[in-house]
Amino acid sequence: MTDKKYIWIEIGLVVILIVYIIFINGFYSGGTDKSIAEVSKPVTATLKGSTLSKKTNGDAVKAFGFELDKTDGIMYYAADNVMDVSEVLIVKLKDKTDAPDFEEKIRERVTNQENLYKGYAPKQYSLLQNSIVASSGNTVFYCTSKTANAIYEAYKNAL
Amino acid sequence: MVFSSTTFLIAFLPVTLIAYYVIGVKLTKNITVKNIILLLASLVFYAWGEPLYIVLMVISILFNYTVGRAMASSRETGNSKRVKAQFIFAIVFNLGMLGFFKYIGFLFGTVNSVFGTDIQSLAFPLPVGISFYTFQILSYIIDLYRGNIEVQKNPISFALYISLFPQLIAGPIVKYKDIAKQLSFRKENADDFSRGITRFTVGLAKKLIFANTLGAVYTIIQNGGTKDLSVVGAWIGIICYTLQIYFDFSGYSDMAIGLGGMFGFRFNENFRYPYIAASVTDFWRRWHISLSTWFKEYVYIPLGGNRRKTPRVILNLMIVWMLTGLWHGAAWNFVLWGVFYGVLLILEKYVLAGALEKIPTPVRYILTMLCVMVGWVLFSSPSLAAAGEYLGVMFGGAEFINSQAIYIFSANFIVIILGAFCATPLYRKALRSFSIQTIGKLKMAAYPLLFILCMIFMISETYNPFLYFRF
Amino acid sequence: MYTRRAGILVAALLFAVSILSMFGRDKLYSENENRYLEAQPKLSAAAVFDGKYMENTEAYLSDHFFARDAMVNIRTQLDIFFGKKEVNNIYIGKNHFLFEKPSEYSADKVGKTLDTINKITKSQSAASSYFALAPNACEILSDLMPSNAPTQNQPEQIKKVYGKLGNMKCVDILSALQKAENKERLYYRTDHHWTYEAANIAFKQIAAQMNLNTKSVEYKSYCVTNSFKGTLASSASLFSAEDSIYITVPKTDVKYVVTYVDENKKTASVFDSSNLKKKDKYEVFFGGNFSQIEIETSAKSDKTLLLFKDSYANCLAPMLIPYFKKIIIIDPRYYTGNLTQTIQKENPTDMLWLYNVNTFLNDTSIVNSLG
Structure with missing residues (x-):
């Protein structure tokens, strides 16, 4: 191999590296431009036949203490039965820097729920312990459910 | 993983x-097959x-x-210009990648606080092990440029050197020249394997039994903040951290060396009972040996080392130690930690050399450990202000x-005392009174x-997730 | 030679543990740890790229590790043997007593709750309102707590809360319990609730404040179980002690019907003995916690009591039956209705708030219940 060919390989690799970094930047900053309705569709599809029913934005505010005017759409499903802690929440934020605050509020609720159900319903407590809270750019996701992982997958694919 | x-x-x-x-050693007895298996695994x-x-x-x-x-x-x-160009390109590439992923946030943050600006920097999570494998790559590039080693034409061997899983994540930093031959030839045997797996077990025990437990104690104390902290509490905290970081780091090195041994590799020692050092200079001959030798060989000596006039030597030392601090983390408290040691080493070299010899050894141990523990406060605090507060309480x-x-000590005194004991070679003295057979039988039971x-x-x-929960 | 043998033994252990862990890998629930175990994760590109698959695999392999239960228990025992005084935020005290870690007083949280309570008191100003805070075991049995353990000043906390309540009679349960003869009988060893003895003492204080004519009513206590292992024992996985549960029954002719409003169920007893066969035997009282329970009695009274509570009141509520025509019991943590409407509809003559300090300091669910 001549000396010149080496330099071209190296430059090629640097280009691939830069392209790759740009590609994963999208991955790490996350978020979505889709509307809450679009993102919700595949997620609610996984909830068909479950014990969860759609709740209003007001219910979400009551449960989590959100500031409604920071949001650009909420999808909230919860169980009607008090002894069932399963719930799914997707919030689209107007400003992605609010994500940590919203995550904090969600985690607070999970902790409160955990304290409530700890002694009485170990199975519910266990579900809460395995709950998923994750934010991705301007969307925040939360789910307590036996099938939390599957629902999370659906959400990730929807973004 | x-x-x-x-x-x-x-x-x-x-x-x-x-x-x-089975496949590599018994069936094919082929070094390339063995290397491919290890490479895939890595x-x-x-x-x-x-x-x-x-990627x-x-x-x-x-x-x-x-x-x-x-x-x-x-x-x-004979195209020496091209050789140099390639060399520079490689240095820029490797340091550039390391700088981009590890230090860019630090750079923007510092610029912002100095100039009062608010530029948002790109934020990438740090790739695990990048500090280690970058330095390994640089050891290859630099030694190749200097003519100290032969080029590695086998891509499998080269890839294996960079990615070898025992030392990829947490060291030791293996210089290419130390391992070059082993990439092409290894002879595995039961003794090396056994030495390896028992060494691995020791490292695992250091990490799980001591480091994690002591770390939990330090975390509780650190989370409590300085308002409820007493002098004794602060000392218990930093003693726990001092032991934790030793067991964590030397434990990983033990596991790395052990795992290497299990696959026929021999790595150099990375720790030599650093907490029985009799001076700070001695400490750095015993702590993270692979890092300090790397800096000596590839930064200090090229800068002229100690073969210059004193002011230049002092500058060289300060540069090396600032970089050592910076290598550990992208924050000013790490740089300060490095500078702290740089200053102490310079003092020991030029000012205190004679005086130190006159001090009785036990006092030297204590003085050295005091310096080391103060250093760990700088190292472990989330900010310079926090470090100052903690030292103030101490x-x-x-x-x-x-x-x-009292509560924390009574709940943890056994692991603290046992940990301090195991961080020294005292147990060797204790075992010396037994016969080889007895020690052997103890080994067979103990491991x-x-x-x-x-x-x-x-x-x-x-x-026990509460150990890791931040309040 | 010895190192070689030692090495081979360790290698054998490594492979043994690996192979043995493959058995029992479909176990779903751990009785020992009181939780569901991680199931085998599904492999998908998305799960691999964000690391979830690896996280779940680690949890899965860990949860199904060979002899996991034994190992977890050995660890707890080792920790305690070497001086540790707490497990999972539960203090290990003397005489086999387990203690819940006491809650901190957060002016923010408590402020919101107290505001709402004061609003409710005002909204029904014709009724007599009472507030009773019960101290926890960590306070009454403080000399059984591990020495030097970080704790809270519950008498201070009670004082602060009482100071912020308006138009209410505050019941002093703390002093009464402090003066009790055998304090160890006031709380369960293995559970965070108080026993019937403490509830009896508290009831006497409440009855005095509410001017109930307790002289004409006799109470009898029955032991319903001697093998109660409560929530604290389950959380800490320390099962060395057992508790006895007694129920206190008023000996009167008063008959009553219990209605579970949300569940649309009616029963004839405030005790649900089927729960004695379950793990959490404390649920013998009312069958546990429900959003709204109504007890209609044949008592010669025209008073209606609205009782806001946490689970401490479950063993005390039965003692109130002879004095009220109707008792509405609401647990704000589970209540999803419109409280304002309910209060208007029921028009209680008396309102009583009965909580234990730890729960009260943490629970803000009443704030959202007004509807």
């Missing part, structure tokens, strides 16, 4: 061992923890392999003792029991 995890211990390691020994190992950043490491391996071939080829044709700025300190104890600690950690 992490050595002290269930996935590594009961899935990855057994499978890799079987593949290596790539899986890294990708498991970094499914996206594995970076692969690109880096390909790039640097190409540079090596280019440098060798240009050297053969040296008399609060009530002497309180119930928090398996230690392994079982490690399993117990590893499994029960997932049951």
Whole structure:
């Protein structure tokens, strides 16, 4: 191999590296431009036949203490039965820097729920312990459910 | 992946061992097959923890392999300008990648606080092990440029050197020249394997039994903040951290060396009982040896080392120690930690050399440990202000003792005392009075029991999440 | 030679543990740890790229590790043997007593709750309102707590809360319990609730404040179980002690019907003995916690009591039956209705708030219940 060919390989690799970094930047900053309705569709599809029913934005505010005017759409499903802690929440934020605050509020609720159900319903407590809270750019996701992982997958694919 | 995890211990390691020994050693007896198996295992190992950043490491391996071939080829044709160009390109590439992923946030943050601006920097999570594999790559590039080593034409061997899973994540930093021959020839045997696996067990025990437990104590104290902290409490806290970081780091090195031994590799020692050092200079001959030798060989000596006039030597030392601090983390408290040691080393070299000899050894141990512990406060605090506060409490700025300190000590005194004992070679003296047979029989009982104890600690950690919960 | 043998033994252990862990890998629930175990994760590109697959695999392998239960228990025992005084935020005290870690007083949280309570008191100003805070075991049995353990000043906390309540009679349960003869009988060893003895003492204080004519009513206590292992024992996985549960029954002719409003169920007893066969035997009282329970009695009274509570009141509520025509019991943590409407509809003559300090300091669910 001549000396010149080496330099071209190296430059090629640097280009691939830069392209790759740009590609994963999208991955790490996350978020979505889709509307809450679009993102919700595949997620609610996984909830068909479950014990969860759609709740209003007001219910979400009551449960989590959100500031409604920071949001650009909420999808909230919860169980009607008090002894069932399963719930799914997707919030689209107007400003992605609010994500940590919203995550904090969600985690607070999970902790409160955990304290409530700890002694009485170990199975519910266990579900809460395995709950998923994750934010991705301007969307925040939360789910307590036996099938939390599957629902999370659906959400990730929807973004 | 992490050595002290269930996935590594009961899935990855057994499978890799079987593949290596059955296919590599017994069936084919072929070094390339052995290397391919280890390379695949190492790539899986890294990708498991970094499914996206594995691509970076692969690109880096390909790039640097190409540079090596280019440098060798240009050297053969006598084109020394090209050799230098390739060398510079490689240095820029490797340091650039390290700088981009590790230090860019730090750079923007510092610029912002100095100029009062608010530029948002790109924020990438740090690729695991990048500080280690970058330095390994640089050792190859620099030694190749200097003509100290032969180019590695076998891409498998080269890739294996960079990605070898025992030392990829947490060191030791293995210089290419120390391992070059072993890439082409290894002879595995039962004794090396056994030495390896027992060494690995010791490292695992250091991590699971001591480091994690002591670290939890320090975390509780640190989370409590300085308002409820007493002098005794602050000292208990920093003693726990001092022991934790030793057991954590030297434990990983033990596991790395042990795992290397299990696959026929011999790595150099990285720790030599650093806490019985009699001076700060001595300490750095015993702590993270592979890092300080790397800096000496590839930064200090090229700068002129100590073969210059004193002012230049002092400058060289300060540069090296600032970089050492910076290597540990992208924050000013790490740089300060490095500078702290740089200053102490310069003092010991030029000012205190004679005086130190006159001080009785036990006092030297204590003085050295005091310096080391103050250094760890700088190292472990989340900010310079926090470090200052903590040091303030340590040296008399609060009530002497309180119930928090008593409670924490009474709950943990055994692991603290045992830890301090095991951090020294005292147990060797204790064993000297026994016969070889007795020691041998003790070994046969102790290592398996230690392994079982490690399993117990590893499994029960997932049951105690409150240790890792930040209040 | 010895190192070689030691090495081979360790290698054998490594492979043994690996192979043995493959058995029992489909176990779903752990009785020992009181939780569901991680199931085998599904492999998918998305799960691999964000690391979830690896995280779940680690949890899966860990949860199904060979002899996991034994290992977890050995670890707890080792920790305690070497001086640790707490497990999972539960203090290990003397005489086999387990203690819940006491809650901190957060002016923010408590402020919101107290505001709402004061609003409710005002909204029904014709009724007599009472507030009773029960101290926890960590306060009354503080000399059984591990020495120097970080704790809270519950008498201070009670004082602060009482100071912020308006138009209410505050019941002093703390002093009464402090003066009790055998304090160890006031709380369960293995559970965070108080026993019937403490509830009896508290009831006497409440009855005095509410001017109930307790002289004409006799109470009898029955032991319903001697093998109660409560929530604290389950959380800490320490089962060395057992408790006895007694129920206190008023000996009167008063008959009553219990209605579970949300569940649309009616029963004839405030005790649900089927729960004695379950793990949490404390649920013998009312069958546990429900959003709204109504007890209609044949008592010669025209008073209606609205009782806001946490689970401490479950064993005390039965003692109130002879004095009220109707008792509405609401647990704000589970209540999803419109409280304002309910209060208007029921028009209680008396309102009583009965909580234990730890729960009260943490629970803000009443704030959202007004509807």
